[in-house]
């Protein structure tokens with residue numbers, strides 16, 4: 001039975017409007033929504049004047065006369081017009097099919113909403129705090145290091161997390177059957193950094209009858225490659241810092257979810273905890289959206305080619321990339337994703353020492369790319385998850401997840417495949433000299 005008051009109403013709407021047999025919005029429509037009709041101005045203000053006392057009181061009640069978001073015209077911690085533009089565009093990219101279906105059915109109540117936060121972690125932590133309470137339990141897949149450490153911190157508030165491999169649907173089923181206090185399932189797919197794929201549709205069929213919200217972190221895929229609402233997800237999160245921004249110029253995150261959850265639960269946590277994005281960062285992310293589809297196409301095309309070449313390289317032990325037929329969930333990735341993504345992980349023969357030499361090679365100013373964390377930028381990033389993005393994961397869990405000391409993660413950028421391959425090939429040669 002659901003522990004969440006809004007869940008049953010949402011499930012009924014989800015079945016009518018959100019789940020679809022088509023997996024993706026057409027590339028053309030995606031491009032035109034992302035480009036929009038031009039970016040708004042940057043409303044660099046912290047507060048907004050009211051016309052009179054009644055107008056101010058109405059806005060606090062969430063009443064707006066001219067259709068704009070009332071909370072985006074009070075005080076920027078509650079919302080801002082530049083951020084509102086970004087929220088609308090992001091929401092359309094993931095959910096235009098829901099809007100279309102609800103309008104066609106003459107549905108009057110809003111079904112879904114979005115909220116931009118000052119970081120991906122802000123989006124994840126606020127969503128979690130809005131979903132769980134002391135005594136609840138969480139099921140969490142293989143996730144980014146800070147997400148993992150956030151869920152571990154929640155133990156202090158009597159919230160236990162079951163860390164499992166959600167790519168194993170049977171294990172998700174068993175964990176849910178054995179733990180009736182689970183109030184949220186959280187997963188990344190593809191996951192960070194080993195690129196395992198979880199079956200969103202199959203897992204949603206396990207969570208839905210139990211009244212448990214399924215939260216998907218879609219950062220690696222973006223809505224261009226994967227549209228989790230169509231597959232049955234209940235809440236979708238993205239770190240906008242990555243592919244949406246696309247140029248490593250800001251930090252932000254977004255939550256998209258059922259309207260009632262967003263307005264009655266998430267918004268209260270958000271306004272009181274205060275992870276507010278700056279208007280300028282929202283504007284930068286709006287700009288990033290205009291080219292997201294093109295950058296994803298290019299990054300994926302380069303990643304496919306690099307993964308194929310890396311897999312044949314004599315110094316490479318194994319390559320984790322969902323676009324390779326050797327990837328254990330290759331068929332699922334083909335069903336669930338438009339393209340296999342721009343992230344690759346690889347293990348080098350003899351592990352740690354050559355991996356460090358390869359990364360040090362990319363730290364040089366004379367080579368393309370950088371030795372840096374983050375991902376989804378125009379520039380290619382190389383990094384070492386065990387000592388960087390996933391350093392906070394306890395060693396035993398890290399190794400169980402395949403995050404070995406020899407694992408290198410590459411976020412493939414836009415430099416061009418031949419430029420990147422020439423550098424990687426040379427870096428590998430030097431790593432073994």
Ligand SMILES: Cc1ncc(COP(=O)(O)O)c(C=O)c1O
Nearest residue numbers: 119120121144192219239241252
């Ligand atoms: C998959 C994933 N989710 C969430 C985050 C957190 O995002 P942010 O750094 O914007 O807080 C990251 C950051 O690397 C990530 O890789």
